[in-house]
Amino acid sequence: MTEPTPGHPEPAPEPAEPPRPTGRAALRAALWPPRASRGQLVAAVLLFVLGLGLAIQVRAAGSEDTALRGARPEDLVRILSDLEDRSARLEDEKSTLEDQRTELENSSDQAEEARRQSEERERQLGVLAGTVAAEGPGITLRVDDPTGAVTADMLLDAVQELRAAGAEALQINGVRVVASTSFVDHNGGVHVDDERIRAPFVVDAIGRPQDLEPALNIPGGVVQSLENKQATVAVTRPETVTVDALRSAEQPDYAQSSS
Amino acid sequence: MIAVLGLVLGVVIGVVTRPVVPTGMEPYLPIAVVAALDAVFGGLRATLDGVFDDKVFVVSFLSNVVVAALIVFLGDKLGVGAQLSTGVVVVLGIRIFSNAAAIRRHVFGA
Numbered sequence: 001m002t003e004p005t006p007g008h009p010e011p012a013p014e015p016a017e018p019p020r021p022t023g024r025a026a027l028r029a030a031l032w033p034p035r036a037s038r039g040q041l042v043a044a045v046l047l048f049v050l051g052l053g054l055a056i057q058v059r060a061a062g063s064e065d066t067a068l069r070g071a072r073p074e075d076l077v078r079i080l081s082d083l084e085d086r087s088a089r090l091e092d093e094k095s096t097l098e099d100q101r102t103e104l105e106n107s108s109d110q111a112e113e114a115r116r117q118s119e120e121r122e123r124q125l126g127v128l129a130g131t132v133a134a135e136g137p138g139i140t141l142r143v144d145d146p147t148g149a150v151t152a153d154m155l156l157d158a159v160q161e162l163r164a165a166g167a168e169a170l171q172i173n174g175v176r177v178v179a180s181t182s183f184v185d186h187n188g189g190v191h192v193d194d195e196r197i198r199a200p201f202v203v204d205a206i207g208r209p210q211d212l213e214p215a216l217n218i219p220g221g222v223v224q225s226l227e228n229k230q231a232t233v234a235v236t237r238p239e240t241v242t243v244d245a246l247r248s249a250e251q252p253d254y255a256q257s258s259s
Numbered sequence: 260m261i262a263v264l265g266l267v268l269g270v271v272i273g274v275v276t277r278p279v280v281p282t283g284m285e286p287y288l289p290i291a292v293v294a295a296l297d298a299v300f301g302g303l304r305a306t307l308d309g310v311f312d313d314k315v316f317v318v319s320f321l322s323n324v325v326v327a328a329l330i331v332f333l334g335d336k337l338g339v340g341a342q343l344s345t346g347v348v349v350v351l352g353i354r355i356f357s358n359a360a361a362i363r364r365h366v367f368g369a
Contacts, residue, residue: 024366027307039313043302044265046320050295051269056280057289059273072286072340 127169130176130247134169138206138241139213142234145199149229152183152190158203158222159183165215167207169243173197176245209237286335287328290347294327295320297351300358307365327351 068076126132141158143150159170159177170177175192184191189198205212213235216222223233280288298320305311327347334343363369 027366039311039316040261042313042317043262046295046317047262047266047299048269048272050292050299051266051271052273052278053269053288053292053295055270055273056278057292059277060280060285060288072335074338075341 128178129249130169130178130245131249133242133244133246134206135240135242135244136168136206137209138167138204138238139209139216140236140238140241141201141203141205141216142236143199143201143203143226144232144234145201145229146232147230148188148199150190150199150201150226150231152185152192154222154226154229155190155192155201155203156183157225158216161215161222162203162205162207162212165207165211167205167212169206171204171243171245173202174245176243176247178247204241204243206241206243213237286340286344287331290327290331290344291324293348293351294323297354297358298323300355300362304358304361304365307362323351 068079071079123132127134141162143158155172159172159181162170172192175181175195175197177192181193182191184194186196189196190201191197216235223235226233298316301319302311302316305315330347331340331344334340337343
């Protein structure tokens, strides 16, 4: 504290400070009424600049295409290398997926081939099992039996002879002959698979005609032994032989496929 | 009041006219805006303290903007532009917060 210098009048006691306006009152006073003082005008100009900058910056930050324009070189380099990494990754992924696609296409081709083969096989087995009709070259054996002397074993001989000669599908009077077909003499008639058949007996056989016909005609063979019983035998070679008698496929009760 | 009108007018004009900022200026604009905000909060606090002086306000406003831009420019030249920008924003943010606290005490008495 400095002593008041002599000779100088005591500084007049400061007038009592007016009570400081509260913050809210000061704010209100600053806002209203508008005063066109120099301070206000200067502040207005600077705030105008601030508002302008604010708006520009908000717009620039919000828009996508200008986001890169203001970026620094090192940021741009980073973004670029990120993009390159990303594109390399996507390229890898693409080639992986293409490989996968090729693989799948190949496997679907293979599946198609396997399906085709199994269909083919099903048809072949169907012909053997008698579940599908068949047609092709072959012979027709017609046996007229006026005396009723033809018995089941003679027909069975004929069928076996034809089979041995390579007949692939056989039917007798509309009954398909398969592996399990039975020939039985019953009440003076012939039953094939429990179905009575009567003369004339007509055997349709699909196979190589050049093999089938001699097999029947060999000396002491089927034709001769039938003719010895006063039966009339005729072997013809039609253009196509149709074997259209069917057997229903039976599920075996006990035998299961072991493969 | 006229000052507030100036702010509103600036925002409106900025939105309506869509001015294009020179490319070289673009990195400095956000920093300059934050620095100006700091000056404005300081001015508002001074007003409430009853010590507002337009000359001080003008000088602090302009020097804030210039110094902030200069720091960022220097950082860019030194290769640490991004870090310095962050630093400047942090410092200015702290100042804005402390000014805002003072203003709050004036206006709400708490």
